[in-house]
Amino acid sequence: MSVTTTTPETTSTTQPKKRRLRTPYFQVVASLAWKDLRAEARGREMVNAMLLFSIMAVLIFSFALELDRQAQEATVGGVLWVTIAFAGTLGLGRSLAAEKDKGSLDALLLAPVERSALFYGKMIGNFLFTLAVGFLLVFLLTVLFNVNLFRPVLWLIIVLGCLGFATTGTLVASMSVHARAREMLLPILLLPVILPVIISATRASTALITELKTEDWLPWIQLLGVVDFVFLLAGFFLFDFIVEE
Template structure:
């Protein structure tokens, strides 16, 4: 009787084992190793094709040229709007990159494979987000050089580079999350800017204010609160994206 009970117990344990395996299987690959592998994959793909960065840089150059020609005769207007030109260009150039981030995986059919990989899905999000952040921040730094040359205003400053980093961090965080939400939509290229622009306002507003205050050499008390607000918005966006990404990518 005890032998039969033991056999039944073993059978129940064997039947229950496959159900618990996927939970353990999700941590087969170390978390940050998976994030690094995804970032490296995106960087290698971009270094081979140069499609994304080239299109972003071309858009950036054309936009800055248009603004420079429009403000050619008005030096005061240049000084007042240069921060707005910087962030409008960064946002719209970044949209090109964010739109291609997960859409390229979807078109190649590799998005489903990434979602089925034995990693935490938030690692997929952080890998994609860090890749997007690198692309957009590099374009933003090059934009500072362009604005310095064409607008004759010194934009290449460490503090402005830091503000650009914080601003692009919040932008790419919420942008990557919303891009994963719209990747399955038929009109994803048109839908992404519509849903992203209102969501990015908590990052865009303090970024513009902080950049303007630094360029005008205002006292520290004028721009530090905006930088703190920008950092707080980045933290909130990162936390929200970490919690929501798993639900967003579910079809």
């Protein structure tokens, strides 16, 4: 008696693997920057604090420094960039801290996007806020110090200086975002790091305002551009490691 065994046919169906789709890089950058701009347009907490500090600082400098015309031209560049540095630090303190407090920073870090895109998105927002402060200061200093700051090259210096400040500041702010005393730690870490930006911008602005020769202010603008490029590149490679707890 023969027993015949039949094996049922096995049909293997291959399911297509689900892939985590990554959002295009520049779309992430633009979306994050636009989100920060819209949030600030609704609340206006950070910009209002920066603008109010800038106005008060310029008023204090204008009344405290009773200088003649030549001394004012030599001083106004330093007043401009010292005020931008301290007002910008106020804004940077809330840049990533607000995301951390609301819990959205962890969600952003878990999203299937490049970490460097998050850095550039936050940096663009900080840059635009700092640039707005810089433009306001040009108007205030022109009126209160009676020095003409409406010069095309000076606008270029302000753009490059604010870009360097925002890039460096966003990188440093991401280091201190997980610290308990981040409000105190941020200025301590930031001010030494942004010295090349502040010094280059101040020297270029002062040389331009006092109407020195082109070779006196052009090297400082070139140095400012190099510093901006270095920190923009550093953010691309280092932000992923910095934001890890």
